Amino acid sequence: MATPSSSPAVPQAGAPGADAPVAGTSLWKDAVKRLRKNRLAVFGFVVVCLVVTASLVGPWIIERATGYTYDYIPTDPALVNAQPPFTAPDGSFSWLHPMGTDDAGRDILARVLLGGRISLMVGVISTFVSLIIGITVGATAGYVGGKVDEAIMRGVDVLYSIPYMMVVIVLLAFFGGRSAIGQLVLLFIALGAVSWLTMARIVRGQVMSLKSQEFILAARATGVPASRIILRHLVPNTLGPVIVYATLTIPSVMLLESFLSFLGLGVQAPLASWGSLAADGIQNIAVFPWQLICPGLTMAVTLFSLNFLGDGLRDALDPQMRKG
Amino acid sequence: MARFILRRLLVIVPMLLVVVSLTWGLIRVAPGNFYSGEKKLPAAIEKNIREKYGLDKPWYVQYGRMLANTARGDFGESLKYPGTTVNSILATTLPVSATLGILAYLLALVVGITAGTIAALKQNSRVDYASMAAAMLGISMPNFVLGPTLVLLFALRWYWLPPARWDGFSLHLILPVLTLSAVYMAYIARLTRSGMLEVLRSNYIRTARAKGLTERDVVVRHAVRGGLLPVVSFSGPALAFLISGTVVVERIFALPGLGNYFINANLNRDEPLIIGIVAFMSIAVLLFNLLVDVAYAFFDPRIRY
Numbered sequence: 001m002a003t004p005s006s007s008p009a010v011p012q013a014g015a016p017g018a019d020a021p022v023a024g025t026s027l028w029k030d031a032v033k034r035l036r037k038n039r040l041a042v043f044g045f046v047v048v049c050l051v052v053t054a055s056l057v058g059p060w061i062i063e064r065a066t067g068y069t070y071d072y073i074p075t076d077p078a079l080v081n082a083q084p085p086f087t088a089p090d091g092s093f094s095w096l097h098p099m100g101t102d103d104a105g106r107d108i109l110a111r112v113l114l115g116g117r118i119s120l121m122v123g124v125i126s127t128f129v130s131l132i133i134g135i136t137v138g139a140t141a142g143y144v145g146g147k148v149d150e151a152i153m154r155g156v157d158v159l160y161s162i163p164y165m166m167v168v169i170v171l172l173a174f175f176g177g178r179s180a181i182g183q184l185v186l187l188f189i190a191l192g193a194v195s196w197l198t199m200a201r202i203v204r205g206q207v208m209s210l211k212s213q214e215f216i217l218a219a220r221a222t223g224v225p226a227s228r229i230i231l232r233h234l235v236p237n238t239l240g241p242v243i244v245y246a247t248l249t250i251p252s253v254m255l256l257e258s259f260l261s262f263l264g265l266g267v268q269a270p271l272a273s274w275g276s277l278a279a280d281g282i283q284n285i286a287v288f289p290w291q292l293i294c295p296g297l298t299m300a301v302t303l304f305s306l307n308f309l310g311d312g313l314r315d316a317l318d319p320q321m322r323k324g
Numbered sequence: 325m326a327r328f329i330l331r332r333l334l335v336i337v338p339m340l341l342v343v344v345s346l347t348w349g350l351i352r353v354a355p356g357n358f359y360s361g362e363k364k365l366p367a368a369i370e371k372n373i374r375e376k377y378g379l380d381k382p383w384y385v386q387y388g389r390m391l392a393n394t395a396r397g398d399f400g401e402s403l404k405y406p407g408t409t410v411n412s413i414l415a416t417t418l419p420v421s422a423t424l425g426i427l428a429y430l431l432a433l434v435v436g437i438t439a440g441t442i443a444a445l446k447q448n449s450r451v452d453y454a455s456m457a458a459a460m461l462g463i464s465m466p467n468f469v470l471g472p473t474l475v476l477l478f479a480l481r482w483y484w485l486p487p488a489r490w491d492g493f494s495l496h497l498i499l500p501v502l503t504l505s506a507v508y509m510a511y512i513a514r515l516t517r518s519g520m521l522e523v524l525r526s527n528y529i530r531t532a533r534a535k536g537l538t539e540r541d542v543v544v545r546h547a548v549r550g551g552l553l554p555v556v557s558f559s560g561p562a563l564a565f566l567i568s569g570t571v572v573v574e575r576i577f578a579l580p581g582l583g584n585y586f587i588n589a590n591l592n593r594d595e596p597l598i599i600g601i602v603a604f605m606s607i608a609v610l611l612f613n614l615l616v617d618v619a620y621a622f623f624d625p626r627i628r629y
Contacts, residue, residue: 040457158342161606165571166347166598169590170354255466259572262468263587278469282576285472286480296469303464311460 034316041312047305051298055116062110081105082288099294103284111272112295118273119299122188123254123306127246129192130253134199135242139230141200142207153204156197164194164256172265180271187266191253202245206238240317247310251303258299274299325621332614336607343606344394344599348387351595358403358593377403390599399600404592410600413585417569418604420490421581424573425566427501429559432508437555439509440516444551445543447521455513462510471503471576488577500577504570508562512555520551549623556623560616564608568601 035041083101088094099108141152171190172183210216211234219229258275260266262282267273274295281292359365359373374380378389393399399410439459443452478499479487486496523529524547532546533539569583582601589597 158339158346161339161343161609162346162350163568163586163602163605165587166350166590166602169587170350173354173356251464258466258468262466262572263575275466275468278466282468282472285476289476292469292472296466296473300461300465300469303466304460307460307464 031313031316035312038312038315040308041316044305044308044312047301048309051116051302051305052120055113055120058113059110059117062107062113082284082291084288085290085294100288100290102280102291103288108277108291108294111277112274112298115272115274115277115295116298116302118184118267118271119254119257119275119302122184122191122257122267122273123250125188126191126195126253126257127249129189130196130199130249131242131246133192134196135203135235135238137196138200138203139207139235139238142204143211143226143230143234145208145211149204153201156200160197167194168260169265180268183268184271187257187260191256191260195249195253195256199242199245199249202241203235203238206241207234210234210237244310244314244317247313248307251306251310254299254303254306274302325618329614329618332610332617336610339610340394340603340606341391344391344603345387347599347602348390348595351593351598352383354593356593358595390595393596394599394603399603400596402589402594402597404589404594404597410596413597414582414600414604417580417582417585418567420579421569421574421583422567423493424497424500424504424579424581425563425570427497428505429508429563429566431501432505432512433555433559435505436509436512437516437552440513441520441543441548441551443513443517444520444524452517456517459510459513462506465506467503467507467570467572468576470506471499471573474499474503475576488579490579496577500573500579503576504566504573508566511558511562515554515558516551519554520547523547523550526550553620553623556619557616560612561609564605564612567608568605 081101082103082105083097085098085100086093086095087100088096097107097109099112101107102111137152137156141149168190171193172186174186207230216229216233219233224233254274257266257273258278261273261275262279264279267276277295278292278299281288281290281295284291359370365373371380378386397411402408402410402413405413439455443455446452475487478485485498487499489496528550529542529547532542537545569581569586571583571587573579574581574584585597586601588594589601
């Protein structure tokens with residue numbers, strides 16, 4: 001939609017001037033100010049920070065505090081069965097397992113936090129992969145234009161109509177039988193490879209509207225090579241919408257990973273993600289519902305917060321949208 | 325208009341050619357085969373199998389045969405379910421997926437448009453915040469968490485509804501339809517809200533108000549038409565996607581839909597079945613997008629083709 005730096009921002013310029021007598025706030029400072037006023041976005045930001053911190057240090061703390069082994073199997077064999085949240089083996093109240101335990105007696109909170117590491121990693125790294133592909137393709141198409149642009153964008157159209165599940169399955173098959181870590185890296189790449197299409201379109205649109213502006217003309221007139229113009233002048237100016245879309249890509253990629261894990265194609269057994277934990281939980285839904293609900297709800301809350309944060313960022317960076 | 329539609333229908337042919345060819349190439353370069361399993365087959369048996377399915381022929385012969393099959397609309401026999409044609413699989417699974425998808429989308433349209441319109445009319449009110457938060461929750465809640473939770477409550481705890489299985493047009497449909505439509509409801513509510521907000525500020529709405537129409541007439545007769553344009557363009561791909569089956573919901577509720585077959589076909593490298601389903605899906609996408617463009621002209625009288 002509208003670019004923060006192009007003409008649609010102009011009619012706005014007169015109005016905020018009245019209540020902001022101090023001159024010289026940058027686009028980014030303005031955006032941060034607007035973001036902080038958006039309570040839902042701040043809430044999202046706080047929750048995301050909490051979840052990230054908990055996933056990073058939580059498992060370590062649990063290990064120290066409870067004396068469980070590194071994979072959270074209780075050392076006491078009497079504990080090897082499923083227990084509801086906040087319940088001791090004898091049925092009394094206990095703080096030991098706030099999310100209960102799974103069939104092997106493993107603490108679900110610890111599993112959820114460990115799974116959070118994987119899920120968040122998938123979200124961030126795959127989004128990064130999709131960013132790189134999307135920006136490269138989109139910027140090239142938008143800057144070069146003409147036949148190249150036409151060919152690239154038709155290609156993107158075709159890729160849109162190829163089911164992403166098929167692409168992911170085929171990509172995952174290429175390196176089958178690797179180690180758990182190898183599988184994970186592959187998952188990052190596969191998920192990134194199917195989620196760059198919209199990013200490419202956004203960047204292309206931005207670049208097209210930017211490239212006819214004077215500063216690009218000036219750069220070209222002084223003999224700056226095309227690759228440098230794209231990297232140093234065009235891409236930095238598309239960052240606003242790109243950051244916004246990337247923030248919204250993270251939850252969607254995490255959701256995609258969880259679907260794959262649900263189908264048994266994603267994160268493999270020794271490792272766990274929120275998706276694979278929830279998928280395990282579904283097996284026991286009638287008897288041990290907390291095994292699904294705890295990881296599922298954690299995931300929903302995190303995605304919810306990420307989405308609010310992304311929405312808030314969009315409103316903050318795009319004055320046109322903010323009115324709506 | 326007729327010329328526009330005809331031109332768009334003709335585009336389907338090259339699009340289909342490209343999509344089917346790409347799919348075929350992708351399956352061919354992927355490691356693994358429909359007959360390869362845990363154990364490696366003896367060479368003689370493998371040779372026989374390859375001969376039987378024409379895999380010993382040069383690639384262009386196989387490619388040509390696949391194209392000819394696609395052109396005739398007869399994709400041949402499935403490799404994994406011998407004796408069953410791809411077309412018969414499509415014919416039995418499609419009604420399931422289509423019933424589910426269309427019902428879910430209708431529900432999503434009704435709820436989403438209502439919620440979105442109310443939210444837009446009462447912008448920044450409590451109703452607005454509540455419905456937008458609910459919509460965000462709908463987007464963030466994975467299907468496979470929502471579905472089993474609904475089953476747990478309505479089927480296993482209160483015994484109001486059946487938990488799973490396909491039983492034609494019956495109570496069995498309620499939970500899967502609800503699960504499937506949640507995300508779409510949420511998207512439609514958000515699209516409707518932002519579309520309506522934009523339209524409500526436009527000049528023709530001011531004109532409608534100025535000529536003394538009641539607020540109700542302004543909204544129902546003028547604003548809704550323009551405000552729903554984003555929903556209309558969202559509907560094409562969404563419906564095509566819904567009709568071609570949604571694995572997760574099909575797995576949770578044990579429904580014999582297209583999505584499950586598609587995933588299994590991919591895992592089994594069941595080439596005719598994959599090609600058949602992909603061809604069907606891309607035709608569906610193109611047709612629904614065409615339908616959307618036609619609907620656009622109806623919703624926005626300024627558009628001429």
